[in-house]
Amino acid sequence: MDGLSVERIHVWRGERHLLRGVSFALAPGQLLQVSGPNGAGKSTLLRAVCGLTRPEQGEVRWGGTPIAAVRESFLAQLAYAAHEPALKGDLTALENLHFAVSLRRRADTAELGSCLERTGVGSCAELAARILSAGQRRRVALARVLALRAPLWVLDEPFANLDAAGAGMLSAILREHVEAGGAALVVAHHELAVGIATRRLELAP
């Protein structure tokens, strides 16, 4: 099958059994919201989906094949934004984006600039990420997700630190991505007002 499927994965963190047989499928053009109380394993689930954490049991599949077997092509189609913005404070916003994109393909500075414009931090392109506010850093991280042009987005609490306008911008970006045939896996605590059908996965504590 197409897209991402997670089949009964179990993840332990030390003595804690964090994910107990979580399963879901995410096809192109779908948005899946993951929610649940703090400590329910939302971030762990996202890390497992990306292949950063190896589940003790179960399988994460991309296009029907375990991600470990198609690692390169899977990663080429994945944009992951962790809870922290993952920016180098001493590099400018644009340099951060340029580096992330260049590792995958030839980066076009004008395109990166317009990604920053799109997330509302175009004026911060030449500023060191260190001096940006938490909300601005989040926006730069979202610009990186845009710039990677990946069909699968895995976003860990992307609405954190964003103001109302930023939340609106992100909702619009998510809608465009999904309507264009992309898939998105998003951790969010509130009801997503994206304007498209959103499925929900509730993780129990």
Added chain:
Amino acid sequence: MTPGSAQGTGVGPARGDAAGSVPGVAESPAPGAGVGTFGAAALIMRRELRLSFRRPEHLVQPLVFFLIITTLFPLGLSLQLSQLRDMAPGVLWGAALLSSLLSLDALFKSDADDGTLEQLALSGQGLTVIVIAKTLAHWLVTGAALVLVSPLVATALDIPASAFALMMSSLALGTLTLSWLGSIGAALTVGLKRGNVLISLIVLPLAMPLLIFGASATERAISGTSAAGPLYLLTALCVLTTTLAPFAASAALKISLD
């Protein structure tokens, strides 16, 4: 609104050729397209060097440490010049190893702390490439820099200029080997709060042969006898660590990322 939104696609805002197709989603890059392994390694090295030069204090710290240790010894011991020359290789090498150990714990830790290591690991480039590029960049700003200032220190320790070439090449081999050993230690301790002490405990015992052979090579260079033996051994250690350490370090890094 922003120029990007006028295009009406959140995926490839700047692209003018959006007609009909879905940019980005439809034509996602093929695996490994565009950037080869060497290109990626060069990119990572450039980023590391740029980061180092944005923080000159990190760049200067090991050098200053090196200079201070080596000048403290002669001052504190008030030796005769001939005695100083006898002690010089040991002092030089001990100081060089300690100062290049100083910054080793930040090799992967700074990236792990701000989350950029995860992004690197998900970039589709192998962890081994990342380890090699980061370690070489680290060596360039610490080990190679130490080698370059070593004649200054050597003059203060009364090492004759005729021994400089041998001393510098042995130091280059030794510090490079130490950087590789350090990359394993840094990868193993990346997830720990106070990995600094642990790195020293892991790396210093392994670095003892470097100290012994390095100091002996320098000593022979000073006395004018053949330094070929210790130099060959240093080279062998350097080749061994260069070929094996990246794999060990990337395996350790993989475990630490999990």
